[in-house]
Amino acid sequence: MQGVDRRTRETRAAEIIELVGLKGREAYYPRELSGGQQQRVGIARSLAVEPEIWFLDEPFSALDPLIRREMQDEFLRLQNVLHKTIVFITHDFEESIRLADRIAIMKDGAIIQMGTPEELVLDPATEYVAEFTRGIPRAKVLSARAVMTPVQGDSFAGKTDAGTRIEALAARIVEADAPYAVTDDTGAVIGQITRDAVLSVLVGQLGEQDEAGGNGGNER
Numbered sequence: 001m002q003g004v005d006r007r008t009r010e011t012r013a014a015e016i017i018e019l020v021g022l023k024g025r026e027a028y029y030p031r032e033l034s035g036g037q038q039q040r041v042g043i044a045r046s047l048a049v050e051p052e053i054w055f056l057d058e059p060f061s062a063l064d065p066l067i068r069r070e071m072q073d074e075f076l077r078l079q080n081v082l083h084k085t086i087v088f089i090t091h092d093f094e095e096s097i098r099l100a101d102r103i104a105i106m107k108d109g110a111i112i113q114m115g116t117p118e119e120l121v122l123d124p125a126t127e128y129v130a131e132f133t134r135g136i137p138r139a140k141v142l143s144a145r146a147v148m149t150p151v152q153g154d155s156f157a158g159k160t161d162a163g164t165r166i167e168a169l170a171a172r173i174v175e176a177d178a179p180y181a182v183t184d185d186t187g188a189v190i191g192q193i194t195r196d197a198v199l200s201v202l203v204g205q206l207g208e209q210d211e212a213g214g215n216g217g218n219e220r
Helices: 006-019 035-048 065-082 093-099 117-122 127-133 166-175 195-219
Strands: 053-057 085-089 103-107 110-115 158-161 180-183 189-193
Touching: 006 035, 035 053, 035 065, 065 093, 103 117, 103 127, 110 117, 110 127, 117 127, 166 180, 166 195
Parallel strands: 053 085, 158 180
Antiparallel strands: 103 110, 180 189
């Protein structure tokens, strides 16, 4: 369709097939591929034309949870290689917070709030956004930066990047006998995160789940 000669087309196809992890399966029919491999073919097709903006409309919604997680990992790997601008449509907020730098929440065809996952959860612009994000585990959303406090002393059990999610840090910090230093992109210490701060996030999360369960019981 673009008038590219066959040799160039086939060379490009081979590059993309290898990029998405399908090298060696070039001659397979779709029925001979697993669900995850078939999804990789779709990703390869969309990348072969070298789009300036990669638009993906609920690409993993029909997959079972295991393959879906595998494809999310693959998506993150590809983004680290390609560094493209991506618009990813999903109805799964947990999927969006795992994959996105910024999230736009839409209602009735209009964007009602746009921001980082933290901003949407901590400062919802409307009741709709608050309801949409209410059941999301805070440890999956909040970063070290969101709960860090000013540095007190110079004794640390370890260091962590400011953007690291609490979920990834919790076990280490709860077991540590000293705070963790929080560092920026240059490696400079900009704060500390304590055991109590992490426990506060985890306990608050459990409280919200209990409250949601209690409300559900009253409604029934």
